[in-house]
Amino acid sequence: AQSVTQLGSHVSVSEGALVLLRCNYSSSVPPYLFWYVQYPNQGLQLLLKYTSAATLVKGINGFEAEFKKSETSFHLTKPSAHMSDAAEYFCAVWGHSGNTPLVFGKGTRLSVIA
Amino acid sequence: EPEVTQTPSHQVTQMGQEVILRCVPISNHLYFYWYRQILGQKVEFLVSFYNNEISEKSEIFDDQFSVERPDGSNFTLKIRSTKLEDSAMYFCASRIGGSWSNEQYFGPGTRLTVT
Numbered sequence: 001a002q003s004v005t006q007l008g009s010h011v012s013v014s015e016g017a018l019v020l021l022r023c024n025y026s027s028s029v030p031p032y033l034f035w036y037v038q039y040p041n042q043g044l045q046l047l048l049k050y051t052s053a054a055t056l057v058k059g060i061n062g063f064e065a066e067f068k069k070s071e072t073s074f075h076l077t078k079p080s081a082h083m084s085d086a087a088e089y090f091c092a093v094w095g096h097s098g099n100t101p102l103v104f105g106k107g108t109r110l111s112v113i114a
Numbered sequence: 115e116p117e118v119t120q121t122p123s124h125q126v127t128q129m130g131q132e133v134i135l136r137c138v139p140i141s142n143h144l145y146f147y148w149y150r151q152i153l154g155q156k157v158e159f160l161v162s163f164y165n166n167e168i169s170e171k172s173e174i175f176d177d178q179f180s181v182e183r184p185d186g187s188n189f190t191l192k193i194r195s196t197k198l199e200d201s202a203m204y205f206c207a208s209r210i211g212g213s214w215s216n217e218q219y220f221g222p223g224t225r226l227t228v229t
Contacts, residue, residue, distance in 0.1 A: 034217075042222065044157070045220075046219075049216065049217060094218075100162075101147060102147075102159065104158070107157075
């Protein structure tokens with residue numbers, strides 16, 4: 001079984017500051033991990049994914065995440081926040097087996113202060 | 115770029131009524147999913163569908179729910195008798211299939227409001 005814990009339901013950063021959104025996972029099989037972003041009243045857009053290749057994964061809009069097996073973590077970072085980054089961010093895990101679904105965390109709302 | 119589409123974008127219905135939410139997955143995809151997101155909460159899995167049958171379903175997906183792929187393109191979610199607590203954003207997703215395929219592509223969602 002898979003599960004995801006996102007620490008912090010709301011993170012607030014200043015424009016230009018580092019963004020760090022935390023995600024820890026639990027999985028009985030080597031996981032595939034994903035970060036999705038959801039802008040207000042919109043659907044889910046894939047930011048980046050880890051699929052057992054490089055542990056440091058780069059995504060769209062300057063985001064990246066590092067898979068750390070020893071810490072069962074997949075934290076999302078961006079060196080410099082932009083106002084347009086304000087959104088809800090969801091970490092998800094997939095057991096990459098047949099029809100197993102994505103299991104999402106509760107999400108972290110990112111606010112960017114000017 | 116191919117994308118998953120969903121209609122309608124917003125559906126308002128009265129409690130007890132039947133609703134059908136429609137999705138057109140990406141054309142060569144083989145796995146289909148429905149998820150829902152109650153306002154302010156996380157995205158939850160409802161059901162997955164492959165080879166014209168349900169493969170997995172969550173405990174949320176009770177007898178009030180059904181899915182169908184009536185033709186080669188549409189994938190529908192029916193709620194037989196809506197309840198207030200069915201109010202949520204419903205997302206359809208599809209995946210191409212194969213062990214190398216790991217990404218689910220999400221549609222923009224249908225916001226269902228039950229009054």
